[in-house]
Each structure stands twice: as C-alpha cells, then as structure tokens.
Amino acid sequence: MRIERVSNTVSLKRNIESGTEEQQKVVLSIISDVRENGDSALTFYTEKFDGVTLNDFKVGIAEIKEAYAKIDESLIQTIHEAANNIRDFHSRQVKQSWIDLKNDGTILGQKITPLDAVGVYVPGGKAAYPSSVLMNVIPAQVAGVERIVMVTPPDRDGKIPAGVLVAADAVGVDEIYKVGGAQAIAALAYGTETIKGVDKIVGPGNIYVALAKREVFGHVAIDMIAGPSEIVVLADDTAYANEIAADLLSQAEHDERAASILVTHSIRLAEEVSQEVDRQLQLLPRREIAEASISEFGFIYVSKDIEESVRVVNELAPEHLEILTQEPMELVGKIKHAGAIFVGRYSTEPVGDYFAGPNHVLPTNGTARFSSPLNVDDFTKKSSIISYSKQALLDNGAKIAEFARLEGLDAHAIAIEERLKSM
Ligand SMILES: NC(=O)c1ccc[n+]([C@@H]2O[C@H](COP(=O)([O-])OP(=O)(O)OC[C@H]3O[C@@H](n4cnc5c(N)ncnc54)[C@H](O)[C@@H]3O)[C@@H](O)[C@H]2O)c1
Ligand SMILES: N[C@H](CO)Cc1c[nH]c[nH+]1
Numbered sequence: 001m002r003i004e005r006v007s008n009t010v011s012l013k014r015n016i017e018s019g020t021e022e023q024q025k026v027v028l029s030i031i032s033d034v035r036e037n038g039d040s041a042l043t044f045y046t047e048k049f050d051g052v053t054l055n056d057f058k059v060g061i062a063e064i065k066e067a068y069a070k071i072d073e074s075l076i077q078t079i080h081e082a083a084n085n086i087r088d089f090h091s092r093q094v095k096q097s098w099i100d101l102k103n104d105g106t107i108l109g110q111k112i113t114p115l116d117a118v119g120v121y122v123p124g125g126k127a128a129y130p131s132s133v134l135m136n137v138i139p140a141q142v143a144g145v146e147r148i149v150m151v152t153p154p155d156r157d158g159k160i161p162a163g164v165l166v167a168a169d170a171v172g173v174d175e176i177y178k179v180g181g182a183q184a185i186a187a188l189a190y191g192t193e194t195i196k197g198v199d200k201i202v203g204p205g206n207i208y209v210a211l212a213k214r215e216v217f218g219h220v221a222i223d224m225i226a227g228p229s230e231i232v233v234l235a236d237d238t239a240y241a242n243e244i245a246a247d248l249l250s251q252a253e254h255d256e257r258a259a260s261i262l263v264t265h266s267i268r269l270a271e272e273v274s275q276e277v278d279r280q281l282q283l284l285p286r287r288e289i290a291e292a293s294i295s296e297f298g299f300i301y302v303s304k305d306i307e308e309s310v311r312v313v314n315e316l317a318p319e320h321l322e323i324l325t326q327e328p329m330e331l332v333g334k335i336k337h338a339g340a341i342f343v344g345r346y347s348t349e350p351v352g353d354y355f356a357g358p359n360h361v362l363p364t365n366g367t368a369r370f371s372s373p374l375n376v377d378d379f380t381k382k383s384s385i386i387s388y389s390k391q392a393l394l395d396n397g398a399k400i401a402e403f404a405r406l407e408g409l410d411a412h413a414i415a416i417e418e419r420l421k422s423m
C-alpha cells in the first residue's frame with residue numbers, strides 16, 4: 001500500500017456521482033422509457049441487465065418461505081437482534097411536534113408528519129445486502145411511514161438473495177419487487193401498472209442508481225447520493241497493524257472505487273500496515289475488487305503529529321472514521337467532519353455495518369462536511385402552525401403591512417389592514 005509523507009492536498013473526492021456522458025444518456029433513456037411504457041419497460045431492462053425474463057415482479061409468500069429454508073436459525077436470530085439494536089438507536093431520534101402558547105394568546109408550533117410512501121433500494125449487483133434492508137427500513141418504520149416498498153435486482157434465476165428476503169420479512173416489509181438499477185428508481189418515482197409510485201426514494205446503489213436518483217429528484221425526494229465506501233483510520237503508535245489492515249480492507253472489498261486511508265504520525269506503524277495490507281489482500285475471496293480499490297484510492301498519510309492527523313481527517317470528511325490512539329475518546333471532540341466515528345480498538349467498522357444500531361447509510365465523497373447519516377428525520381416532514389391572536393394582530397399588524405409595502409406587495413398589506421379596520 002502506498003505511503004505518502006506529508007502532502008498538502010488531501011482529498012477523497014472521486015467525482016463519480018456525475019458518471020460518464022454515456023451512463024447519463026443510458027439513465028435518461030431508461031427513465032423516459034419506464035415513464036412511457038411502465039411494466040413492459042421494466043421487463044425489457046430486467047432481461048437486458050439482469051439476464052432474466054420475469055412475468056411478475058412482485059415477491060410472493062412462497063418465495064419468502066423458500067428463503068427462510070436457506071438461512072440458519074442462528075442467523076435469523078442475529079438478524080432480529082441487529083434489527084432490535086437498530087430500532088432502539090433510531091427510536092432515540094424521534095422528534096415530537098410542539099406548540100408554544102404566547103402571553104397574548106398566539107399559538108406557534110411545528111407539526112411532524114411521517115411521509116406516506118417510501119421506496120427502499122437494496123443493491124444487489126455485486127453482493128447481497130440484508131443489512132441495508134434493516135438500515136433503510138427501520139428508520140422509516142420508526143418515523144411512522146405507512147407504505148414501505150422495497151426494490152432489488154433479481155439474480156439470473158429470477159430470485160432475490162435469501163438473506164435479503166429474510167431481513168425484509170423480519171422487519172415486516174410486505175411489498176417487494178424484483179427490479180433493480182435505473183428502471184427500479186424510475187418505477188418508484190413515476191409508478192407503473194404494478195408498482196405504485198412513492199414520495200421518497202432511499203438506499204445506496206451503483207452509478208446507474210445514483211444518476212437515476214439524481215434525475216428523479218424534485219418529482220420525489222431522495223435521501224442522498226451515497227458513493228462507494230470509505231474508511232479513514234486515525235492511529236498512533238499504540239495501534240495494531242494487523243487490525244488496521246483488516247479494517248482498511250473491510251471497506252476496500254465493497255467496490256473497486258472504495259477508498260481506504262490510514263493517517264498516522266508513526267512511520268513504523270505506516271510501514272507495518274502497508275505490509276499487512278499486502279499480505280492480507282492475498283487471502284481475500286474478493287481480492288480483485290479490494291486490490292483495485294487499494295491501489296487506486298488507498299494510501300497511508302504520514303503526518304507530523306497527532307494535531308496534523310486530526311486536521312487531515314477533517315479535510316477528508318470521511319464516511320467512516322476509526323480512532324485508534326491511546327486515548328481515542330479525547331479526540332472525538334476535535335473531529336468536525338465524519339459520517340460515523342468508531343472509537344477505540346473494539347469498535348471495528350463492521351460492528352457498525354451490521355449490528356451496533358447506528359445507521360450504515362452515511363455521507364460519502366466529502367459530503368460529511370454538510371450532511372448526516374440516514375436517520376428518522378429523513379422520513380418525516382414538518383408543517384409550521386400559526387394561530388395569531390386578535391391582540392397579536394392589533395400589536396403587530398401595522399408593522400407587518402409596512403414590511404409588505406417594502407416589497408411592493410400591497411395585497412399582502414391589505415390582507416392585514418382589512419382585519420385591522422374591523423378590530
Ligand atoms: N453506502 C452504503 O450504505 C452501501 C451499502 C451497500 C452497498 N453500497 C454500494 O452500493 C453499490 C452497489 O452496486 P451494485 O452494482 O453491486 O448493485 P446495484 O443494485 O446498485 O446495481 C445493479 C443494477 O445496475 C444496473 N446496471 C448494471 N449494469 C448496467 C449498465 N451497463 N447499464 C444500465 N444499468 C446497469 C442493473 O439494472 C442492475 O440490476 C456498491 O458501490 C456498494 O459499495 C453502499
Ligand atoms: N460499509 C457499507 C457502507 O459504506 C455498508 C455495508 C453493508 N454491508 C456491509 N457493509
């Protein structure tokens with residue numbers, strides 16, 4: 001793994017969300033085809049990209065039963081346990097509607113309402129992600145969303161991976177369609193004969209999914225454009241090279257464009273981790289993916305001291321940050337930008353991917369500077385409540401009318417003045 005000794009420009013940005021011109025064209029034409037031809041376009045693109053002809057996209061009870069038969073009972077229990085942890089964590093994010101009664105009788109407030117219908121995209125091309133089912137569905141349920149629709153691409157046998165179906169069933173998703181890619185996003189946004197449209201689409205996916213989400217944004221809401229996984233490890237001399245290497249590779253195996261970075265002021269650790277990464281790489285089943293990711297987007301940044309390490313981490317604004325130093329908790333306050341912060345040796349990143357409770361759908365590509373992990377608020381919206389009292393209008397009406405005239409909006413002012421006349 002490449003070691004860099006202090007460079008001034010550190011960035012994780014990979015500018016992949018815009019895709020190539022060709023990919024943009026493909027996505028636009030898929031979306032317009034689905035808008036025009038509905039289910040028959042879904043059939044066409046499922047044949048073309050997933051290599052299977054489906055007469056019915058909806059997953060039935062028989063398929064779910066079949067899935068259960070393929071998964072060990074202990075694993076089903078683990079899925080339930082993870083779901084409980086995720087539900088517990090997200091329950092703490094729930095915000096209440098509120099009202100404020102002023103002395104003059106005015107009532108101001110904020111009403112929080114769950115979205116009516118949400119579409120969850122579960123990626124299914126290179127790997128199956130039962131954990132992503134839990135991470136996307138549970139916060140929507142906690143928010144109170146009534147209709148949750150899951151879409152995911154079928155395999156060449158026209159099936160959905162058993163783990164994905166079991167996870168969906170474990171949390172009570174009952175509307176599941178075997179369709180993936182840009183065509184699934186278009187169906188969720190605009191609806192087809194089989195799939196009724198939703199209000200918001202969440203969930204990660206490849207470049208076709210990301211471009212399609214960006215394209216339908218405005219007609220429906222989206223959560224974020226989540227790019228390939230990223231991990232930054234901030235470590236000092238007390239950390240273990242073999243553990244850091246394993247953690248770096250845990251994200252590298254997701255995608256050829258994943259980014260795995262170590263930031264440390266220990267040259268000894270940098271050299272040991274570099275060798276360990278090369279050694280452990282050879283043992284991985286998904287070696288080709290991890291190798292491509294490490295060689296193109298992975299590096300070790302050797303800083304002057306721990307302060308510089310912290311500065312570099314904030315500049316990177318990574319999706320995942322692990323702090324592996326002697327007193328890791330002491331550094332947490334200094335981290336301004338990171339999607340999820342894993343503190344100390346026992347908080348290896350996969351603990352968060354699967355089980356601890358916080359969401360694993362996180363901002364990537366430096367967007368942790370201004371955005372947050374997927375959370376319950378993503379599935380609600382707020383309405384303001386204004387109930388002005390007679391006294392409040394008497395006290396403030398003239399000022400408001402004057403303000404309206406500053407904008408040249410006489411009808412606004414008159415709406416106030418008509419009332420003041422009769423008071
Ligand atoms: N951020 C997270 O929480 C998180 C979680 C899980 C996965 N991921 C990421 O999601 C991504 C999943 O990507 P994936 O490809 O494995 O699955 P995917 O489900 O996103 O994409 C598969 C679909 O892409 C479409 N497609 C493939 N080739 C195409 C082409 N040439 N033209 C048009 N459409 C085409 C097909 O319809 C196919 O069904 C990975 O980058 C992974 O790292 C992120
Ligand atoms: N690390 C991924 C998000 O970047 C999420 C995931 C799902 N399964 C394993 N990992």
Ligand SMILES: [Zn+2]
Pocket residue numbers: 229250251254353
């Ligand atoms: Zn992961």
